[in-house]
Amino acid sequence: MPRDGFGRQIDYLRISLTDHCNLRCVYCMPLDGPTLAPPSEFLTAGEIEAVARAALAVGFRKFRLTGGEPTLRPELVEIVERLARLPGVRDLAMTTNGVRLPMLAARLAAAGLRRVNIHLDSLDPERVARIMRWGSLAEIWAGIEAAEAAGLRPIKLNAVVARGFNEEDVVPLAALTLARDWHVRFIETMPLGPGEVAALARARLVPSAESRARIAATLGTLTPLPSDDPSDESRNHRLPGARGIIGFISPVTEPYCGSCNRMRLTAEGRFHLCLLNDDELDVRRVLRGGGSLADVARVLVTAVRHKPTGHRLDLGLSTERREMYQLGG
Numbered sequence: 001m002p003r004d005g006f007g008r009q010i011d012y013l014r015i016s017l018t019d020h021c022n023l024r025c026v027y028c029m030p031l032d033g034p035t036l037a038p039p040s041e042f043l044t045a046g047e048i049e050a051v052a053r054a055a056l057a058v059g060f061r062k063f064r065l066t067g068g069e070p071t072l073r074p075e076l077v078e079i080v081e082r083l084a085r086l087p088g089v090r091d092l093a094m095t096t097n098g099v100r101l102p103m104l105a106a107r108l109a110a111a112g113l114r115r116v117n118i119h120l121d122s123l124d125p126e127r128v129a130r131i132m133r134w135g136s137l138a139e140i141w142a143g144i145e146a147a148e149a150a151g152l153r154p155i156k157l158n159a160v161v162a163r164g165f166n167e168e169d170v171v172p173l174a175a176l177t178l179a180r181d182w183h184v185r186f187i188e189t190m191p192l193g194p195g196e197v198a199a200l201a202r203a204r205l206v207p208s209a210e211s212r213a214r215i216a217a218t219l220g221t222l223t224p225l226p227s228d229d230p231s232d233e234s235r236n237h238r239l240p241g242a243r244g245i246i247g248f249i250s251p252v253t254e255p256y257c258g259s260c261n262r263m264r265l266t267a268e269g270r271f272h273l274c275l276l277n278d279d280e281l282d283v284r285r286v287l288r289g290g291g292s293l294a295d296v297a298r299v300l301v302t303a304v305r306h307k308p309t310g311h312r313l314d315l316g317l318s319t320e321r322r323e324m325y326q327l328g329g
Contacts, residue, residue: 001059002300004307009261012062012231013055015048016267017073023097024133025121027162027189027201031133042267045075047287049082051265052089054296060263061090065113068267071100077111084112093117095158098143099135105143105150116147117156117185122169123176131165156183158249161211162204174215177244185234185247186211208248212237215246222246231261263304271303281306 001009019036021029043051052063063083070076084092091114098118105116118140122128125137132140148155159166159173173184188208189201216222222237225245233256234247250256264272269284281303286295 001061002304004304006258006307006309008259008307009231010263010304010307011060012064012262013052013060014064014066014262014264015051016066016068016265017048017070017076017079018042018068018267020072021067021069021097022072022099023069023135025119025160026131026133026165027160027197027204030195030197037268042073043265043269043284043287045079045082047269047284048079048265049086050287050293051269051283051296051300052083052086054293055300056086056088057293058297058301061088063089063092065092065094067095069097069099070094071096071104076104077107080108080111080113091115095119096143097132097135098140098147101143102146105146105152109150109152113152115154115156116152117158118144118147119158119160120144120173121159121161122166123172124169127166127169131162154181154183156185158185158187160187160189161206162189162200163206164204167206167211167214170211170215171218174219174239174246177239177242177246178219180244182244183234183236183247184244185249187249188252190251205252207253208235208250209253212248215239230259233260257309260307263300263307271300273303273307 001011003009018039024031065079073079080092083089092112093115094108094113095117096119098120101116101118120128120140121131123137128135128137128140144155144157157173157176159170161167161170170186176182177184186208189205191198191201212222220240222239225236225238227236233249235250235254236245236247238245265283266272266280269287270280270282272280281299283296283299286299
């Protein structure tokens with residue numbers, strides 16, 4: 001298993017299939033942009049398989065399909081089939097907004113996909129429309145039900161919490177775990193890129209400590225759960241008598257960079273060293289220049305070695321303010 005320059009074992013590759021999305025969440029993508037890559041620039045299904053083979057050869061074991069919105073990729077089922085049949089794959093998952101799952105979930109499960117994370121920020125239809133804009137609660141909920149019926153379990157719901165939009169919705173979302181064996185995870189806003197979206201992410205940050213306190217005040221004590229995976233970015237808890245799990249992903253106020261085990265492959269074929277770092281290494285050029293799997297593996301290992309120690313988020317938070325966030329003040 002490859003290690004980066006800070007001794008972290010890197011065995012998890014997140015593969016973006018497209019930068020296109022059928023939603024325009026307020027903290028992620030503006031309504032009038034950005035400029036998206038043409039599909040001709042994306043890695044083909046065969047090239048994605050080649051990268052996965054090279055990754056497995058150097059010790060990677062887990063893969064996640066992401067976007068944009070990965071269900072918009074026409075070859076999605078083929079890509080899943082190609083990856084699922086590779087020897088050594090320990091986990092194959094996908095992150096999605098769920099809108100297209102009613103027509104895809106059964107086929108994806110049959111192709112070898114094991115589980116999904118589905119993005120849902122509220123159980124209130126009006127707030128879903130305001131936050132996620134081009135999607136509806138009914139569409140996403142139908143996707144959740146389709147995933148569960150197809151056996152893509154455990155169901156994990158990801159909710160990004162933004163002040164003034166849905167900070168109070170953490171309570172009804174968390175309550176889903178009382179009767180269902182789902183994992184509901186609350187994620188702090190992250191300032192990805194320039195412009196209005198990043199500005200909103202900075203201004204609307206709701207610290208995880210605040211979300212935890214809000215849930216506990218209404219639903220009862222949140223008992224921390226031990227983790228058998230030190231690389232899990234989610235700090236997990238359980239409510240009294242609950243079937244499911246509540247998690248908090250806190251890249252701003254409680255960073256987890258020290259245990260990061262992830263590398264990212266962009267849809268255009270570049271190894272992205274960190275979500276909030278612009279450094280990338282081009283592997284598409286190697287693939288289309290006739291390079292071997294060993295050549296691809298060398299690029300990947302080089303990317304791992306140059307992975308930065310952290311994301312260096314700069315939100316203008318003083319040390320005192322950050323500590324107050326962590327304490328829930």
